[in-house]
Amino acid sequence: MKFPTRLLAANMVFAILLWVGFLLLVGAITAGIAVFGQVSGSVWDPASQLARFYALFTGVALAREYLPMYIAHGQTRRQFGAQAAVTITLFAPFLSVLITLGYLLENVLHGVAGWPQGISRDHLFGSTSEIGLIFAEYAIEFLVWTVAGALMGAGFYRWEGGGVVTIPVGIAMVLVSSGALGTDLRIPFLFLTMLNRLRLDLQESLPLGLAVGLGTFAVGLALAWAIIRDVPLRNRPR
Amino acid sequence: MRVEVRDLVLRYGETTALDGVTLSLEPNKIHGLLGRNGSGKTSLLSVLAAFRRQSAGEVRIGGEPVFENTAVTSRISLIRDEGETVDLGTVDDALFFAEWLRPDWDAKFASELLERFALTRKMSVKAMSKGQRSAFGVIIGLAGRAPLTMFDESHLGMDVPSRQAFYDVLLADYMARPRTIILSSHLIEEVSPLLEKVVIIDAGRVVVQEETQALLARGTAITGAAASVDAFTEGLTVLDSRHLGGTKSVLVYGALDEERRRRAEAAGLELGPVAMEDLFVHLTGGPR
Structure with a gap:
């Protein structure tokens, strides 16, 4: 199998550009808080929730943009499936490295400015200096969110409106993994906030998070493959 | 391939x-x-x-x-x-x-x-x-x-x-x-x-x-005096016909053999190629 060099490169370069922009934005917000109020903890921590949605949409784009492109360029669905799996497997930890770097840079900034660096959300880690745990938590989280996006993207590509049936499956995957990691959802849509109550209260730990995360990832990949293995490319309605 | x-x-x-x-x-x-x-x-x-x-x-x-x-x-x-x-x-x-x-x-x-x-x-x-x-x-x-x-x-x-x-x-x-x-x-x-x-x-x-070329040979445009064209095309599949004064131009479907071509020449008719589009319209059943 060809290694998905360009698929990875395209997504990584785009992620770096977004990360730089996001870093500047969070820096500006922190500065704003410092000027008009008091910095009471990490700003990067709540802001980094948005990265999950970026991971989700990366998965969606894999199915909706890259799958048709691969097939139209004479690749098989099997080749795409394998390359997409490798891409997600490597992209999720890469994205996690960027988020972890964000915590590190913020640690330095807050240290210099004398601001506290507390975290406001539930995590597998207890402080922003636990780099290994930060990386592990986000890597698992992004792995699951990206594959959930790919599953939903594949569902909507194949069945159009009928793809809505994949949404509960994607949400279930995210809930299970967040339960194992001890993170919460805090999805910024009113009706979805109730999902927090559905959260699975597992005894979170790194081994459990890793096992559940990888298991969920494998299930997501298998389901997405079942959808795309013979998916026809859409004709535009005429 | x-x-x-x-x-x-x-x-x-x-x-x-x-x-x-x-x-x-x-x-x-x-x-x-x-x-x-x-x-x-x-x-x-x-x-x-x-x-x-x-x-x-x-x-x-x-x-x-x-x-x-x-x-x-x-x-x-x-x-x-x-x-x-x-x-x-x-x-x-x-x-x-x-x-x-x-x-x-x-x-x-x-x-x-x-x-x-x-x-x-x-x-x-x-x-x-x-x-x-x-x-x-x-x-x-x-x-x-x-x-x-x-x-x-x-x-x-x-x-x-x-x-x-x-x-x-x-x-x-x-x-x-x-x-x-x-x-x-x-x-x-x-x-x-x-x-x-x-x-x-x-x-x-x-x-x-x-x-x-074989497809295009299935059709012929026949042009000449209206009466001569009508006589010549009797019994043939006519795809289209146009009049201009006493002159008529007719598109027919089906190859013309040598005998027919000689008859056309003798009658002073001009034989020409048919556009593929005309054959296409005929072969796909005309306007719908």
Whole structure:
């Protein structure tokens, strides 16, 4: 199998550009808080929730943009499936490295400015200096969110409106993994906030998070493959 | 690459798009695939390119089945108006992947074509005009240099000069590097000079599959004095007729043998070729 060099490169370069922009934005917000109020903890921590949605949409784009492109360029669905799996497997930890770097840079900034660096959300880690745990938590989280996006993207590509049936499956995957990691959802849509109550209260730990995360990832990949293995490319309605 | 299709059926739910299509396309020729809207052209090309799996029947390209067969699909290119190969950020982004995924990609040729069609690498594909987007699709198809290259009405969005440029480039490149090309188009008169063989499908079935010249020989335009033309064409299948004063011009379907041609000459009638479009209209059942 060809290694998905360009698929990875395209997504990584785009992620770096977004990360730089996001870093500047969070820096500006922190500065704003410092000027008009008091910095009471990490700003990067709540802001980094948005990265999950970026991971989700990366998965969606894999199915909706890259799958048709691969097939139209004479690749098989099997080749795409394998390359997409490798891409997600490597992209999720890469994205996690960027988020972890964000915590590190913020640690330095807050240290210099004398601001506290507390975290406001539930995590597998207890402080922003636990780099290994930060990386592990986000890597698992992004792995699951990206594959959930790919599953939903594949569902909507194949069945159009009928793809809505994949949404509960994607949400279930995210809930299970967040339960194992001890993170919460805090999805910024009113009706979805109730999902927090559905959260699975597992005894979170790194081994459990890793096992559940990888298991969920494998299930997501298998389901997405079942959808795309013979998916026809859409004709535009005429 | 030789294309062999036998008893091909493709259904979309209750609708049968291809209904027992059987055809054989010789390698290294330019084939025209003609048909009315909804006749099954896009469906046929989609199956040939493994964009979708057939419901029944057999498709072999280069002697091998196509669907999910990398050895075959990597040598096939189908460019459609849907834009699967181009809808990806900028021109550079799409070329980045085309170069990587297409085994026969010719980057130098792609650059030449970009210049010829006045496209730049930084252009956003989503912001392109319909004509520019079509031209870019055509560039991807040509520079891919796939042994089986198919264009499904992908040049229709281009204006007349751009289409002419496309035909010129296609022909020149085909002459330099012969390969199997299938052109599906509504612009029959425009593409017919390029075609060596023609397949006409209608309602999911093959109506005609033959050499372009043989197809054109099926029709004749007969012009002369109205009375002489009427007498001569009695019993023949008349596709169309026009009057201008005492002169009449009639298009007939069916080859004229030598005896008839001598009779026409003796009657002072002029015999001429028929446009492929007129034959197409007749063969696909006239206006609907």
